[in-house]
Amino acid sequence: xxxxxxxxQDRGFLYGDGIFETMRVYDGKVFKLNEHIARLFAAAExxxxxxxxxxxxxxxxxxxxLKKNRSKDASLRVTVTRGEGPFTLTExxxxxxxxxxxxxxxxxxxxxFYSRGIRAEIxxxxxxxxxxxxxxxxxxxxxxxxxxxxxRKGGFDEAIILNTAGFVAEAAASNIFLVKGKKIxxxxxxxxxxxxxxxxxxxxxxxxxxxxAEERPxxxxxxxxxxxVFLTSSLAEVLPVTKIGRRNIGKGSPGAVxxxxxxxxxxxxx
Numbered sequence: 001x002x003x004x005x006x007x008x009q010d011r012g013f014l015y016g017d018g019i020f021e022t023m024r025v026y027d028g029k030v031f032k033l034n035e036h037i038a039r040l041f042a043a044a045e046x047x048x049x050x051x052x053x054x055x056x057x058x059x060x061x062x063x064x065x066l067k068k069n070r071s072k073d074a075s076l077r078v079t080v081t082r083g084e085g086p087f088t089l090t091e092x093x094x095x096x097x098x099x100x101x102x103x104x105x106x107x108x109x110x111x112x113f114y115s116r117g118i119r120a121e122i123x124x125x126x127x128x129x130x131x132x133x134x135x136x137x138x139x140x141x142x143x144x145x146x147x148x149x150x151x152r153k154g155g156f157d158e159a160i161i162l163n164t165a166g167f168v169a170e171a172a173a174s175n176i177f178l179v180k181g182k183k184i185x186x187x188x189x190x191x192x193x194x195x196x197x198x199x200x201x202x203x204x205x206x207x208x209x210x211x212x213a214e215e216r217p218x219x220x221x222x223x224x225x226x227x228x229v230f231l232t233s234s235l236a237e238v239l240p241v242t243k244i245g246r247r248n249i250g251k252g253s254p255g256a257v258x259x260x261x262x263x264x265x266x267x268x269x270x
Contacts, residue, residue: 010098012081015089016139018098019043024106024234025066025074026269031234033059035197040078043136049082049097058099065101075106075235081139109236114262117242117254118157118231120171122220123147127161127169129192134169137194144172158231160223160244163192167217174233175199176241178218178226179257185222188215198232198265205264211257228255230262238262 011017021040024031037055044051051058062076079102083095125147133140147159151172160176163169169192170176177186177199184206187193203213223229227250229241238261240254 006098006100007084009084009086010081011083011085011095012079012098012139014087016141017047018079018081018139019047019049020077020079020137020139022137022234023062023076023078024237025071025076025103028066028072029269030062030066030076031269032197032201033062035200036234039137039195039197040080043138044080046132046136047082047138049080050094051080051099052097053099061099061101065103069103069105071103071105073105073107075104077102079139106235109239113157113236113239114254117240117249117252119155119243120158120160120229120241121151121154121156121245122223123150123159123161123172125150125159125161127163127192129163129165129169129190131192134192135189135195148172158241161192162220165217167191167219168223169193171231174231174236174239176223177202177230177232178223179228179230179255180226182210183212183214184257184261185214185216185218187218191217196232198234198237201268202232202238202261202265205261205268209260209264224249226250228258230258238265 021036023036079100081098083097085095125143151159159172161169168187175196177184206213229249231239240258242252
């Protein structure tokens with residue numbers, strides 16, 4: 001795991017044949033590390049990659065990388081590929097997986113993103129909710145990259161992805177929620193949404209605050225008519241969306257529920 005060389009025949013490089021996890025580090029501590037590692041190993045089972053180290057050893061290596069990079073507040077990523085192999089889709093001999101850990105100083109998104117909210121558009125790129133990749137963080141990320149690029153080209157900050165049935169799945173790099181009164185709604189996992197760790201935490205926070213949290217299919221029309229919309233991810237935390245396409249969401253400014261959920265979320269790591 002100390003070898004910094006990546007083979008030109010690595011299947012992650014050749015085919016996007018691998019998985020990853022991105023974690024947030026606050027004051028030298030990886031937030032919700034156990035949950036991230038558990039999700040990584042679960043994803044490895046889905047794509048039939050046997051991670052060649054234990055969860056405990058991987059955790060030690062992650063902290064070793066942080067120490068080496070002298071990173072107190074950081075974005076931490078672990079990437080696992082199937083390893084080096086021939087230029088074929090399948091092979092009889094299983095290659096040895098490649099593990100790469102990267103740490104980068106990260107203090108959060110710009111404050112303006114939270115004070116004014118971000119602008120999103122609904123992408124014409126669709127999520128295949130029937131794909132086994134829909135529920136994991138795989139290296140096959142090109143759909144999300146193209147959706148984000150098109151959104152940025154149109155003057156938006158983020159892209160919202162619908163599934164093949166026309167329901168909301170997620171955003172390019174986060175889960176999505178909407179607020180209706182004292183209820184928060186998020187696409188169900190069978191809509192093609194990633195089982196986000198921050199998503200789960202926010203649902204738990206909402207229930208403690210007396211809000212009802214519901215998972216179900218959500219239409220674009222329902223999204224447009226929401227009182228509030230926000231995104232969740234390990235890096236973004238709870239990020240308000242105040243405009244979708246040309247339409248303002250609610251009053252066109254971050255809503256009270258979104259602010260309350262974000263404030264409560266920050267208390268979990270402070």
